[in-house]
Amino acid sequence: MLRNTRSPSSRPPRLRDCNVAQIRSPFLPLLFDWLRNMGVREIVDQVRDELGLSGCQGTLVRTSTAPLPAYRAASELVSCRLRDAYVGLHLVENIPRGSYGLLEFTAQFAPTVGEALGRIARYMPLVTDTCRLDLRRSTSEFALVHRVPGEALCLGRHANEFVLGTLLRIAREGTQTRIRPARIEFAHPEPNDISALVDFFGTRNIHFEAGHNQLVFEDTVFSTPIVSRDERLLPWLDHCANTLLPGAVRDEPVLGLRDEIRKSLEEHGVPTLSSVARGMRIGSRTLQRRLQDAHTSFRDELDEVRRHLAESYLRDPARSIKEIASSLGYSGRGGFERAFRKWYRATPHALRSALVASSI
Numbered sequence: 001m002l003r004n005t006r007s008p009s010s011r012p013p014r015l016r017d018c019n020v021a022q023i024r025s026p027f028l029p030l031l032f033d034w035l036r037n038m039g040v041r042e043i044v045d046q047v048r049d050e051l052g053l054s055g056c057q058g059t060l061v062r063t064s065t066a067p068l069p070a071y072r073a074a075s076e077l078v079s080c081r082l083r084d085a086y087v088g089l090h091l092v093e094n095i096p097r098g099s100y101g102l103l104e105f106t107a108q109f110a111p112t113v114g115e116a117l118g119r120i121a122r123y124m125p126l127v128t129d130t131c132r133l134d135l136r137r138s139t140s141e142f143a144l145v146h147r148v149p150g151e152a153l154c155l156g157r158h159a160n161e162f163v164l165g166t167l168l169r170i171a172r173e174g175t176q177t178r179i180r181p182a183r184i185e186f187a188h189p190e191p192n193d194i195s196a197l198v199d200f201f202g203t204r205n206i207h208f209e210a211g212h213n214q215l216v217f218e219d220t221v222f223s224t225p226i227v228s229r230d231e232r233l234l235p236w237l238d239h240c241a242n243t244l245l246p247g248a249v250r251d252e253p254v255l256g257l258r259d260e261i262r263k264s265l266e267e268h269g270v271p272t273l274s275s276v277a278r279g280m281r282i283g284s285r286t287l288q289r290r291l292q293d294a295h296t297s298f299r300d301e302l303d304e305v306r307r308h309l310a311e312s313y314l315r316d317p318a319r320s321i322k323e324i325a326s327s328l329g330y331s332g333r334g335g336f337e338r339a340f341r342k343w344y345r346a347t348p349h350a351l352r353s354a355l356v357a358s359s360i
Helices: 027-037 041-051 068-082 087-094 102-108 113-126 157-175 195-201 219-223 234-244 257-267 273-280 284-293 298-314 321-327 333-344 348-359
Strands: 022-025 064-067 132-137 141-147 183-185 213-218
Touching: 022 068, 027 041, 027 064, 027 068, 027 087, 027 157, 041 068, 064 068, 068 087, 068 157, 087 157, 087 195, 102 113, 102 157, 102 234, 113 132, 113 141, 113 157, 113 219, 113 234, 132 257, 141 157, 141 219, 157 195, 157 213, 213 219, 257 273, 257 298, 273 284, 284 298, 298 321, 298 333, 298 348, 321 333, 321 348, 333 348
Parallel strands: none
Antiparallel strands: 022 064, 132 141, 141 213, 183 213
């Protein structure tokens, strides 16, 4: 068990109705189950009542949906009332294996660490439609980058530490070794004492206020074998996971292509086939051939990513139509609205109204 070195110094504000982004994730159900197992059900009831949190959805893998400020405040309240400054890391140590279902099992039966973590990134939409997890690889290192688009603090301190801790736990259990990341980056500010983080992650190279959460490994870790790998079972698990993915992800013709296009749109602007191929660490001709084999084109794939992002952005009332058009790489609002009518036979305003109405 990690050492509890300090207690939180401030109590989070009372939150009920928040007109902000909604976060869907397994974190709160897992946190509340852990508290019940420790015999402190009253803390669960108090936090859920104070923040107006709804119940869980799903059966085998349960998730809950809450406004982001309430989501962050829930773990802070728990930390405060348990007098435990490392709630997120303690939860990592205590969640049962299999808590993430297919997302976790595909990693357990993958051949290498890189293949395992790549599958977690690909199948992340099975458990959340708001968080992003990207696997990025360079010549000397590779990284898992966890983000909440438009939110510099991501999920808040305890959930951020839980996410990276869970990813590392899966890698360590799969290899039966104490893999150590070369560098850690967190979205939240640095806490007063980081000794428990150093002990858990096995490195002092930890940075804060990065705008994202990130695990960085030396590239040699990528090919480290998974002890429980099973090349006969894995294709069946992949098939099941792909079947359950949202359509925009499930229908991806080249694994990792749309993630790379999405990353470029969000960080650099409109990508080209050659820039995406570089990001995927394959040749332009290889990517072109794979697209042709899948009977699609780079332009069509870019269009599909833009369509999916547009619908996601329209759910955020704080984003104007002009801002959405710009973030998707359109030179003006007119070009975006023409593309939108082609996709939906409706205007962006009309779809936004429908999405808002369906969420009431």
